[in-house]
C-alpha cells in the first residue's frame with residue numbers, strides 16, 4: 164500500500180465506518196438541544212429517561228485560509244422524541260454565503276433547509292446521495308431510519324457556525340412519524356395536533 168509522508172497525512176483519511184474509535188468526536192446529547200424538539204413533554208420525559216446521545220461529529224481541518232475546505236463526519240443515532248425523529252441542532256453559517264455539500268454514507272434521513280427569505284423545504288439524505296446546501300440557508304439533519312445515519316459535510320474553512328439565529332425562531336417544519344412513515348409538516352400544525360391529544 165502507498166505510504167503517505169507524514170506532512171501529507173492530514174490530506175488523506177481512511178474511514179472504517181464499523182470502527183470509528185480512533186476519531187475525536189464532539190458529542191451532542193439531548194440536553195444540548197433544549198427547545199429544538201417541538202413536544203416539551205416528550206423532551207422532558209426523554210431527558211428523565213437517560214438524556215440519550217443524539218449525534219457525534221468528527222471535524223477535519225486540513226488547511227485554513229481563502230478557498231480552503233473543512234469537513235465533518237456526522238453520526239446521528241436513530242430514535243424519536245415523541246413522534247419527532249432525532250435531529251441535529253441546526254445552524255446557519257456565520258459567513259452567510261458559505262454553501263455546504265452533504266454526502267450520505269449510511270442510513271436513511273432527511274435535511275430541513277430554510278433560506279433567509281423564509282423558504283423552507285426538506286430533502287432526503289441517505290447512502291449514496293448528495294444534498295447541496297446553498298449559502299444563506301439554515302440546515303438541520305434528521306434520522307428517519309432504524310440505523311445510525313452517517314454523512315460527511317464539506318464546507319468552506321471560513322464558514323463558521325451560527326446556532327443562535329435559527330435557535331431563536333427554530334425551523335418552520337418538523338419531521339415526525341405518522342403511521343410508521345416519515346412526514347414533513349409545519350411546526351404549528353404538529354403543535355396543534357399535540358394539543359388535541
Ligand code: S6P
Nearest residue numbers: 220235237251252253254316318
Ligand atoms: C458543519 C456541518 C455539519 C454539522 C453537523 C452537526 O457546517 O453542517 O458537520 O456540524 O451535522 O450539526 P450541528 O447543527 O449541531 O452543527
Ligand code: ZN
Nearest residue numbers: 263302316318
Ligand atoms: Zn453547516
